[in-house]
Amino acid sequence: MNRKKILTKTKLQHFVLFFPGFLVFVGLIVFSIFLTLYYSFFDWDGLKRTMDYVGLTNYARALKNTAFMMSLRVTFFYAIFGTLITTVVALFLSTFLNKRNSLTYFYRSAFFFPQLISLVAVGFIFKALLSYIGIVNTLLESSGLNKINFLADPALAQWTILGISVWQTTGFATVLYLAGLQAIPPELYDSAKIDGANAWKKFRYITFPWLAPSFTAVTVFLFTGYMRIFDIIYVLTGGGPAGRTESVAIHIIKIGFNQFRISYASAIAMYMLVLVSVISLVLTSVLRRRENNLIS
Numbered sequence: 092m093n094r095k096k097i098l099t100k101t102k103l104q105h106f107v108l109f110f111p112g113f114l115v116f117v118g119l120i121v122f123s124i125f126l127t128l129y130y131s132f133f134d135w136d137g138l139k140r141t142m143d144y145v146g147l148t149n150y151a152r153a154l155k156n157t158a159f160m161m162s163l164r165v166t167f168f169y170a171i172f173g174t175l176i177t178t179v180v181a182l183f184l185s186t187f188l189n190k191r192n193s194l195t196y197f198y199r200s201a202f203f204f205p206q207l208i209s210l211v212a213v214g215f216i217f218k219a220l221l222s223y224i225g226i227v228n229t230l231l232e233s234s235g236l237n238k239i240n241f242l243a244d245p246a247l248a249q250w251t252i253l254g255i256s257v258w259q260t261t262g263f264a265t266v267l268y269l270a271g272l273q274a275i276p277p278e279l280y281d282s283a284k285i286d287g288a289n290a291w292k293k294f295r296y297i298t299f300p301w302l303a304p305s306f307t308a309v310t311v312f313l314f315t316g317y318m319r320i321f322d323i324i325y326v327l328t329g330g331g332p333a334g335r336t337e338s339v340a341i342h343i344i345k346i347g348f349n350q351f352r353i354s355y356a357s358a359i360a361m362y363m364l365v366l367v368s369v370i371s372l373v374l375t376s377v378l379r380r381r382e383n384n385l386i387s
Contacts, residue, residue: 124364130357137353149358159359161334162342169253169338170317177257177313178306181264186298188265189272199269203262210259214326217255218242221327242328245335252324252336259323260316264309271305272298307378311371318367339363 131149133142153159188199205213220226221241228238241251279297288296321340324330330337330345337345339359347356 127357127360127364130354131361133354135354136351137347138351142354145354149355150362152355153359153362158334158337159339159342162330162337162339165249165334165336166318166320166338166340168249169256169320170314173253173256173260173317173320174310174313176253177260177264178309180257180261181268181309182302184261184265185268185272188269199266202265205259206262208259210322211326213255213259214323217323218327221251243332245332248328248332248336252327255327256317256320256323260313264313267305267309268302271302275301303378303382307375307382310378311374314374315367315371318363318370 130142132144132146134145134148135142184202188195188202208216218225222228223238223240223243227241232238240247242248275297279301280293283293283297319340320338321344324336324338324341325344328336330341340363343356343359343363346352346359
């Protein structure tokens with residue numbers, strides 16, 4: 092009897108702790124998704140009291156819109172190159188930080204610090220540094236060199252934003268890889284050393300397979316995060332010049348709140364929801380199978 096009372100009390104406590112978070116999740120995420128889906132079937136500007144039903148017109152219009160397609164290409168540019176570059180840099184840094192010495196903890200904190208800064212703050216910091224009248228160009232001019240249009244040159248703006256994003260996200264990936272490295276039994280490296288394995292073979296047959304779970308988590312988090320990139324672009328360029336840095340998230344905000352085409356913006360948002368969800372599921376499935384193949 093006492094045991095039943097204890098179990099009932101424990102379940103009640105768990106429910107009390109779980110329900111507020113669940114309510115917030117349903118209210119802010121699930122309800123918003125269904126509301127966006129509902130709006131996408133109408134022609135509504137966000138202000139009128141009435142909405143005209145148009146069916147799939149907004150979805151068909153989006154597929155023919157060159158601005159949306161360009162923003163989709165820009166988004167994939169950030170997602171693919173951002174994930175690849177961040178992964179390589181984070182792997183190198185985590186290997187370096189896995190060595191124990193007096194400065195290791197300082198370096199860990201230093202490399203992770205950018206992750207703690209707000210993305211909006213990061214955008215304003217680099218805007219002050221890299222704008223045409225910013226600190227970097229002022230120093231270049233005072234040194235007798237030509238100024239560089241980091242944010243206004245279409246050829247440079249994309250790569251500038253990508254570099255800043257990689258700088259900001261590398262700390263997160265490094266911590267995950269570092270956790271994976273520290274979970275590898277040292278005995279494996281000792282055995283490999285006795286067998287005469289060089290550094291490459293140790294990485295190929297020990298480090299790389301054991302980092303498979305970390306690699307899966309980092310890849311999925313980074314790719315989906317870059318697919319939703321918004322803050323840094325909005326602060327630095329607003330999507331310019333000529334739409335060369337405009338991600339889908341920026342495009343949705345412009346369409347929905349600047350042009351008052353809420354329904355059309357909702358249709359684009361639903362496209363992105365489905366696209367990111369499918370990519371996440373495929374990536375997770377493929378990388379999980381890779382984990383099993385490497386570890387087995």
